[in-house]
Amino acid sequence: MKVNNLKLILFICGTSVLSILSGCGEPDNEETQPQAPIVFQIPNGFPNPVYDFNNNEVNRSRFELGRKLFYDPILSRDNSISCGSCHQQAGAFSHIDHRVSHGIDNLNGNRNSPGLFNLAWHNSFFWDGGVNHIEVQPISPIVNPVEMDETLANVVNKLRASNNYRNLFLEAYGSDSITSQMMLKALAQFMSLLVSADSKYDKHVRGESGGQLTAQELNGLNLFRQKCASCHTEPLFTDMSFRNNGLDSTFQDDPGRALITQSAADSGKFKVPSLRNIEVTYPYMHDGSLNTLDKVLDHYINGVKTSTTLDPALFGGISLTTQEKADIISFLRTLTDHKFLTNSEFADPN
Ligand code: HEC
Ligand code: HEC
Numbered sequence: 001m002k003v004n005n006l007k008l009i010l011f012i013c014g015t016s017v018l019s020i021l022s023g024c025g026e027p028d029n030e031e032t033q034p035q036a037p038i039v040f041q042i043p044n045g046f047p048n049p050v051y052d053f054n055n056n057e058v059n060r061s062r063f064e065l066g067r068k069l070f071y072d073p074i075l076s077r078d079n080s081i082s083c084g085s086c087h088q089q090a091g092a093f094s095h096i097d098h099r100v101s102h103g104i105d106n107l108n109g110n111r112n113s114p115g116l117f118n119l120a121w122h123n124s125f126f127w128d129g130g131v132n133h134i135e136v137q138p139i140s141p142i143v144n145p146v147e148m149d150e151t152l153a154n155v156v157n158k159l160r161a162s163n164n165y166r167n168l169f170l171e172a173y174g175s176d177s178i179t180s181q182m183m184l185k186a187l188a189q190f191m192s193l194l195v196s197a198d199s200k201y202d203k204h205v206r207g208e209s210g211g212q213l214t215a216q217e218l219n220g221l222n223l224f225r226q227k228c229a230s231c232h233t234e235p236l237f238t239d240m241s242f243r244n245n246g247l248d249s250t251f252q253d254d255p256g257r258a259l260i261t262q263s264a265a266d267s268g269k270f271k272v273p274s275l276r277n278i279e280v281t282y283p284y285m286h287d288g289s290l291n292t293l294d295k296v297l298d299h300y301i302n303g304v305k306t307s308t309t310l311d312p313a314l315f316g317g318i319s320l321t322t323q324e325k326a327d328i329i330s331f332l333r334t335l336t337d338h339k340f341l342t343n344s345e346f347a348d349p350n
Contacts, residue, residue, distance in 0.1 A: 038063045040120070043197035044206055045235050049120035051134055051192045056185045058193070061172040064349070066190025068168065069183060071348040074158050076104055076148035083141065083187075086113045089346055092277035092337075093117060093194065099288030103147040110254060112288035114273060115281045117196035117340065121236055127270045127286040129242060130260050135181075135188045152180045159183065196276055196340040197235070204334070205235075213334060219324075220331025227300075227318050228275075228328070231311070237275040237335070243311045244268040246304030247285055254287065268309050279336045293332055297325045 038060045040053055056062070069075065071084040081104050087093040093116035095101060101109035111127055125131040131140060141147040142155060159165045159178045166176040173182045201221070203211025213221065224232075233239040242257040248268055251258070257266035270286045284290045290299060300318040304310070320328070340346070 036060075038193065040193060040195075043195065043202070043235075046197065047121065049192070050123045051120040051188070053120075053192070056135075056189050058189065059172075061168070062186055062189045063193055065168045065172045066186035066188070067346070067349055069187055070190050071350060074162075075142055075150060075155055077150045077154075078104065080104060081148050083138070084348060086141075086147070087116050089343075090341055091115065091280050092196065092341060094281040096280070097282070099283050101147060103141075103144070104149045107146040109144070109146045111286050112283065115277055116191060117194045117276065117337075118236055118274065119194065120192040121240075123240055124271065128257050128260050129271050134191060135184045138184055138187045156180050156183065194340075194346060196337040198339045199276065199337040200334040201331075202235075202337070214330070216327050216330045217334050218331075220327035220329070221334075223320070223324055223328050224331055227320070230313055231272045232275050238272040240272065242266065242269040242271055244270075244307065244309045245300075246306070246310050246314050246317075247287070247289065247299070249305040249307040249310075251307075256286065265309060268307060275332060276335050277337055277341070279333050280341065293329045294325075297328060301325065 038058055040049075040058050042048065069083075070087075071082050073079045073082040073085070075082060086095045086098075086101055086103065088096050090096060095113035098113065100111055101113050103109065114127070119125075119134055122134070123132065125134065125137045126140070131137045139152060142150050142152060156178055159169075165178065169178045169182055169186075170176040172186060175182070200211060200213070200217075203209070204213050204221075205211070225234075231239060231241070231243060231245075244256075244267075248254075251267040255267050257269040257271075258264060260266075278284075278293065282291060282293075284293075284296050290296050297320065300314070301320050302317055304314050304317045306315070
């Protein structure tokens with residue numbers, strides 16, 4: 001039994017080449033929490049991250065503090081909503097089956113909660129790119145009246161009143177005088193370490209076992225590279241630009257990027273979302289208006305609405321046969337990173 005357990009651990013470690021969490025130190029006593037060192041590793045083929053970890057050096061106590069905060073409803077006014085309420089691991093940290101965000105007092109927002117992964121490579125946050133640094137991003141949901149409706153000052157007061165948190169901050173940042181900056185850094189550390197790069201597609205690209213694509217998936221990948229990759233660019237499956245993909249032509253419900261730049265030329269433009277883990281982040285688009293990948297493909301084939309800001313790549317839509325559409329969808333399913341979705345290091349620690 002012992003020997004088998006050890007083999008299993010070694011096997012898991014041996015295959016988690018790209019797991020950012022090198023959970024491969026001492027075999028853990030099953031009774032205690034694994035306390036292996038945490039490291040940030042750039043997956044093969046990925047560019048350098050945007051986030052500068054030198055200003056928030058990675059270590060387990062910071063990661064664990066960030067994780068605890070992420071899952072703690074103490075960040076909301078009535079202690080009912082955590083970040084994890086709207087960002088669920090099984091949905092790649094999107095809000096499973098919710099068209100738009102659903103927050104405090106049962107209030108709805110107007111945008112779909114995106115998946116959270118590979119954020120260390122993002123140079124802007126939110127569908128309209130309204131925030132440009134991951135260390136200030138959490139302020140928005142905390143103070144948003146339809147999300148957590150709390151003030152930073154109150155959150156800090158609640159944390160200071162907790163012996164447990166004072167100890168955790170002392171361990172992580174060397175001081176138990178908790179500040180909002182320390183809290184934001186801990187959240188940023190946890191979120192930046194949510195790296196997803198171990199899907200079947202990734203194994204295929206790296207020539208690893210388990211990466212054998214079927215003929216249909218391979219055909220889908222080739223079609224994807226011709227028809228979709230100009231915006232959903234590998235390896236992150238987004239080029240981080242803002243574009244109008246033809247969902248709307250009036251922009252009255254949500255002008256998108258124009259809200260930030262105040263330029264009419266940006267009306268209806270939204271940040272190109274990554275398509276990693278797309279199988280589990282439904283419903284789709286900034287407004288959650290499309291429920292299935294089938295509907296998304298139908299949109300590109302014959303639903304694109306013309307307007308002055310429509311991306312030129314989408315004039316006239318994207319022509320695909322029924323077979324090609326099915327092939328692309330089967331390829332998109334190879335982007336699901338099951339290890340990421342079930343990694344216990346990212347789960348609610350409580
Ligand atoms: C009530 C639901 C809700 C809660 C609570 C919530 N979020 Fe979000 N989150 C959303 C929605 C909706 C968006 C997209 C909003 C937009 O683009 O305007 C979003 C966007 C984000 C993004 C940007 C991702 C990207 O790709 O640009 C990050 C990061 C994020 N949330 C982290 C957090 C953190 C950290 C917390 C807790 C402090 C949190 N969220 C709490 C719903 C929520
Ligand atoms: C011109 C750039 C562009 C091209 C080409 C493009 N997309 Fe998109 N895609 C976008 C943008 C922008 C969005 C977000 C739009 C929004 O929500 O307003 C998006 C959203 C999506 C979504 C929803 C993602 C989510 O998390 O909600 C899927 C799925 C998708 N595209 C698949 C594809 C596929 C498959 C193709 C090729 C057949 C393709 N796209 C071609 C720009 C593009």
